[in-house]
Amino acid sequence: xxxxxxxxxxxxQVARRILLxxxxxxxxxxxxxxxxPQGQGYVALFRYGIVVFVNVPSLEQQHLINVTLASYxxxxxxxGEEEQIDVSVxxxxxxxxxxxxxxxxxxSVPRLQVLVEVLARSVLLASYETRIKRSFExxxxxxxxxxxxxxxxxxGHLLRTIGSALVTEHDMVGRAELTEKPDLLWxxxxxEGFYLMLxxxxxxxxxxxxxxxxxxxxxxxxxxxxxxxHARRSLxxxxxxxxxxxxxxxxxxxxxxxxxx
Numbered sequence: 001x002x003x004x005x006x007x008x009x010x011x012x013q014v015a016r017r018i019l020l021x022x023x024x025x026x027x028x029x030x031x032x033x034x035x036x037p038q039g040q041g042y043v044a045l046f047r048y049g050i051v052v053f054v055n056v057p058s059l060e061q062q063h064l065i066n067v068t069l070a071s072y073x074x075x076x077x078x079x080g081e082e083e084q085i086d087v088s089v090x091x092x093x094x095x096x097x098x099x100x101x102x103x104x105x106x107x108s109v110p111r112l113q114v115l116v117e118v119l120a121r122s123v124l125l126a127s128y129e130t131r132i133k134r135s136f137e138x139x140x141x142x143x144x145x146x147x148x149x150x151x152x153x154x155x156g157h158l159l160r161t162i163g164s165a166l167v168t169e170h171d172m173v174g175r176a177e178l179t180e181k182p183d184l185l186w187x188x189x190x191x192e193g194f195y196l197m198l199x200x201x202x203x204x205x206x207x208x209x210x211x212x213x214x215x216x217x218x219x220x221x222x223x224x225x226x227x228x229x230h231a232r233r234s235l236x237x238x239x240x241x242x243x244x245x246x247x248x249x250x251x252x253x254x255x256x257x258x259x260x261x
Contacts, residue, residue: 001040001042003040003041003054003055003089003107004040004055005088006087006088007041007054007087008055008085008087009052009053009054009055009084009085009086009087009115009119010052010053010056010061010083010084011050011051011082011083011084011116011119011122011123012050012051012052012053012061012065012080012081012082012083013050013080013081013082013123013124013127014049014050014051014065014069014073014076014080015073015074015075015077016075016077017047017048017049017073017074018045018046018048018049018050018051018072018073018074019072019073019074020034020045020047020072022071022072023045023072029109030184032183032184033046033052033113033117033120035109035112035113038060038064039056039057039060040055041053041055041056042054042055042109042112042116043056043064044113044117045069045072046117046124048124049073049077049080049124050120050123051064051065051069052119054116080123081123081124081126081127081130082123083119083122083126084100085100085101085102086100086102087102087107087115088101088102088103088104089103089105090104090105091105091106095194095197096201097197097202102115110187110188111191113182113184114184114185114191114194114195114198115198117184118202118204119202121202121204122202122204124178125178125208125211128211129211132211132214132215178204178208179205181195182195
């Protein structure tokens with residue numbers, strides 16, 4: 001397929017997961033990622049819920065998401081994170097990214113596969129960053145209370161915060177190898193420099209490391225607050241027990257001295 005000299009690529013998060021096992025692969029140009037021709041362009045599907053459209057009109061994109069792919073989307077996401085970049089093909093220019101435009105030496109399928117993989121990972125990182133930002137908004141009041149030597153309240157809320165951070169970490173590790181080189185590079189080692197350039201331009205490693213640090217901070221803060229909450233409740237129970245013992249002793253003394261002269 002001959003793509004035009006300039007075209008757009010749009011990566012969008014459409015679901016938590018795309019069930020690629022049931023997707024017909026007869027027309028697929030590749031399986032890592034699953035990439036199929038679509039009109040005068042291509043559609044790339046990623047199991048972690050990202051679809052990348054290469055030179056596909058907007059109306060056709062919506063039809064593919066809402067109709068063609070609907071049965072393969074698990075936990076569909078409306079208004080998910082997205083990223084778009086304009087592509088210019090020029091064999092005589094250096095391959096580079098300038099803002100939201102990239103120059104390619106050629107528009108071969110392997111080169112496009114590397115580009116859509118990086119775009120998909122960038123969108124996935126953006127979704128994790130949004131999720132972690134919300135968790136930080138919940139953690140900030142806890143940190144302020146700890147700084148003022150005040151005890152946190154609400155164990156259920158703390159457990160949900162820890163759970164959300166763990167789910168994000170699990171997704172990052174298990175569903176998408178964000179900093180691993182694409183499998184395609186095993187067969188096309190000549191594209192490794194192109195991939196490293198894209199990885200650097202989209203700051204994949206830096207963003208992934210920043211997310212890991214934030215997840216660790218959220219988990220430690222929530223666990224510390226939860227530990228203080230449990231300690232406070234344990235101390236309260238101990239006081240209740242001590243009061244009950246004192247009452248029991250008082251009743252016993254009352255029985256000895258006032259009921260039996």
